[in-house]
Amino acid sequence: MTAIRLLLVDDDPLVRAGLSFMMGGADDIEIVGEAADGSEVEALVDRTRPDVVLMDIRMPTVDGLTATERLRGRQEAPQVVVLTTFHADEQVLRALRAGAAGFVLKDTPPAEILAAVRRVAAGDPVLSPTVTRQLMEHAAGGAPDTRRATARDRVASLNDREREVAVSVGQGRSNAEIAAELFMSVATVKTHVSRILAKLGLNNRVQIALLTYDAGLLEEDGH
Numbered sequence: 001m002t003a004i005r006l007l008l009v010d011d012d013p014l015v016r017a018g019l020s021f022m023m024g025g026a027d028d029i030e031i032v033g034e035a036a037d038g039s040e041v042e043a044l045v046d047r048t049r050p051d052v053v054l055m056d057i058r059m060p061t062v063d064g065l066t067a068t069e070r071l072r073g074r075q076e077a078p079q080v081v082v083l084t085t086f087h088a089d090e091q092v093l094r095a096l097r098a099g100a101a102g103f104v105l106k107d108t109p110p111a112e113i114l115a116a117v118r119r120v121a122a123g124d125p126v127l128s129p130t131v132t133r134q135l136m137e138h139a140a141g142g143a144p145d146t147r148r149a150t151a152r153d154r155v156a157s158l159n160d161r162e163r164e165v166a167v168s169v170g171q172g173r174s175n176a177e178i179a180a181e182l183f184m185s186v187a188t189v190k191t192h193v194s195r196i197l198a199k200l201g202l203n204n205r206v207q208i209a210l211l212t213y214d215a216g217l218l219e220e221d222g223h
Contacts, residue, residue, distance in 0.1 A: 003027075003028050003029060003030040004028055004029050004030065004051050004052060004117060004118065004121040005030050005032045005048065005049060005050045005051045005052070006023060006029050006030065006031055006032065006050055006051070006052050006053075006054060006117060007031075007032055007033045007034070007035065007041075007044060007045065007048060007050035007052070007053045007054070007078070008020060008023070008031060008033070008034045008035070008054050009034070009035045009036075009037075009038065009040075009041055009053060009054065009055045009056055009059075009064065009067065010036070010054075010056040010059075010083065011036050011037060011056060011058075011059045011060060012056075013036070015056070015083075015106070016034050016036070019054065019113075020034065022110045022113070022114070023054075023113070023114065023117070026114055028118070029114070029117060029118075032048035032049070032050050033047070033048040033050070036059075037059045037060060037061045037062055038055075038059050038061065038062030038063055038064055038066055038067030039061045039062040039067075041053065041055075041062075041067045041070070041071065042067075042070060042071065042074075045071065045078060049078075050078045051078055051079065051121050052078055052079045052080075052081060052117050052120050052121050053071065053078050053079070053080045053081070054081050054083060054113075054117065055067060055068060055080050055081065055082055055083060055095075055100070056082075056083045056084075057082055057083065057084050057091050057092065057095065058091075063091070064082060064083075064091075064095065065091050065094050065095050065098065068080045068082070068095050068098045068099065068100050069098040069099075071099075072098055072099030072100070072203055077099070077203075079101045079120045079121065080095070080099065080100040080101060081100065081101060081102055081103065081104060081116055081117065081120050081126060082095045082096075082100045082102070082103035082104075083103070083104060083105075083106055084103055084104075084105060084106065085105065085106050085107075086105075093210075096206050096207070096210060097207065097210055099203035099204065099207065100206070101120045101125050101126060101203075101204050101206060102116065102119075102120060102125045102126025102206060103126065104116045104126060124205075125204055125205045125206045147214050148214055148215065148216055150214075151211050151214035151215035151216075152215045152216070154200055154211060154215070155200070155211065155212070155215045155217065157199050157200070158196060158199060158200075161182075161192060162192055162195060162196050162199070163217070164182055165178060165182065165189060165192040165193060165196065166196050166208055166211075166212050166217070167212055167217050167218065168181060168182065169193065169196075169205050169208045169209055169212070170208065170209040170211075170212030170213060170217060170218050171218065172209070175189045175190060175193070193205065193208070196208055
């Protein structure tokens with residue numbers, strides 16, 4: 001089995017040491033580098049080619065949000081998991097909009113952080129439906145009119161089936177749950193999700209969820 005290549009980014013050397021000790025003990029994870037600031041990330045990514053970047057939000061020179069935006073704008077970008085001390089934080093929300101695959105709290109048990117890295121490496125977002133909704137509602141404080149109008153314009157490009165799948169993704173359902181609810185195969189659900197991402201220019205399922213929230217689709221569906 002090929003090990004997951006992991007880059008650690010945090011300005012606190014003690015946090016980096018703890019993460020390195022914890023993650024480095026896993027047989028399927030290889031720590032390929034460490035950075036103390038977002039300004040170091042792009043060069044390190046070029047040199048080490050990580051699969052996943054565990055990214056602190058608050059750093060002195062270039063913060064994790066800016067570093068995430070820069071990374072996710074590149075070809076063949078690694079997945080990013082944001083490290084934070086807050087559940088509902090505006091910067092976390094912005095990082096997710098920029099393309100981060102999810103976030104973990106710094107006080108999360110080690111086994112759960114390991115599981116989060118493995119899930120993201122496998123292409124699954126690291127957000128439960130409950131946390132997603134709390135984050136969107138509390139950090140965003142409701143979608144402003146301009147953002148809602150823009151989001152509605154974007155989702156208008158989806159056909160009815162794609163819209164149904166997008167709403168289900170926004171509700172936090174898995175591919176298997178969506179398949180059962182909409183009477184289609186899991187393979188068909190994956191195809192729809194891929195088309196939605198391509199049509200809307202999004203990076204991952206988390207961004208689909210955020211867009212359906214911004215467009216008011218989850219409210220229309222009674223959730």
